[in-house]
């Protein structure tokens with residue numbers, strides 16, 4: 001039911017979907033890279049900039065109060081949306097990359113020592129690999145990857161073995177893979193990591209726009225998300241950290257906002273969450289991310305999940321009819337991401353021909369080069385990724401356009 005009604009119900013909220021590209025109606029299938037913005041988000045940001053812009057927290061005047069309330073309102077909405085136990089557990093960041101770097105630099109530098117291990121998976125985005133490589137190089141620690149199976153699911157046996165063998169200090173994994181679509185069993189992975197005595201960090205970049213999230217039920221220590229994939233603006237995201245772990249963690253960036261008192265005899269730091277938020281933040285971004293979350297909840301996150309699950313099944317079936325085409329990532333539990341390769345053809349050439357027909361898809365390694373190496377996909381994949389506004393008919397048209405592109409190149 002949701003499958004036929006959801007996209008029609010929300011498409012009017014997205015003015016960009018009415019535009020043409022190269023004289024053809026736009027079919028936007030690059031949502032895993034960045035989702036389009038509903039009018040409420042566009043207007044909410046404009047309203048702040050036009051009517052109540054001021055710096056937050058430190059002003060006694062009316063506009064500063066309005067801006068502070070709206071920005072802190074965004075934080076409350078994120079906290080409620082992922083079921084954090086309070087707003088002090090939500091740190092605004094510039095995105096997921098920034099959030100993971102914060103943990104690597106603040107928690108990692110304070111807790112990792114020579115010989116330690118950080119365990120990640122081979123399906124991680126570079127954002128959950130490189131910050132760990134950087135801090136591990138500094139500390140004489142190592143980053144160890146857990147294997148991914150042929151169907152794009154995590155090798156749970158290898159995960160258990162690695163936990164036992166390496167006794168990692170921290171385990172990091174994606175909630176949902178941006179390249180394979182695989183939804184990882186995050187509660188199970190967290191429980192196993194905790195049993196092994198590790199701190200857990202979940203990269204929820206691809207989960208926030210598609211799935212209901214409950215960080216308390218999952219039991220993780222850290223959870224990160226990014227606004228622009230969840231119908232919000234770029235340059236804003238969040239780090240959830242359990243209160244105790246954040247309290248024990250030293251700050252990373254220093255400056256205004258993150259201090260209680262500064263003197264040349266010594267500086268004392270602010271409480272949570274401000275201890276980790278130095279300088280003037282992305283105020284309109286925080287406000288608009290809150291509006292994006294309201295939008296998701298207005299549509300209904302369960303309806304979005306059901307819609308995208310149905311779209312993935314439909315896309316798998318329809319693409320399966322094209323000769324020489326192989327879907328990369330066939331886990332039963334997937335978000336709206338379909339990666340594929342076609343025998344003998346370069347994904348970039350196919351992507352370029354699709355663009356000429358109005359279809360926006362992404363090609364390459366999708367910032368998961370170690371995964372591509374592991375799967376032996378030197379040229380990467382062509383990825384179609386869906387959102388609440390994606391229709392079944394758009395997928396059907398994309399399959400026809402892809403067939404045309406394949407025939408042109410053969």
Ligand SMILES: Cc1ncc(COP(=O)(O)O)c(C=O)c1O
Nearest residue numbers: 095096097098125127178205226
């Ligand atoms: C799984 C995953 N992690 C992290 C990121 C990085 O997000 P951002 O660039 O918004 O920081 C992305 C973006 O592609 C992603 O898909």
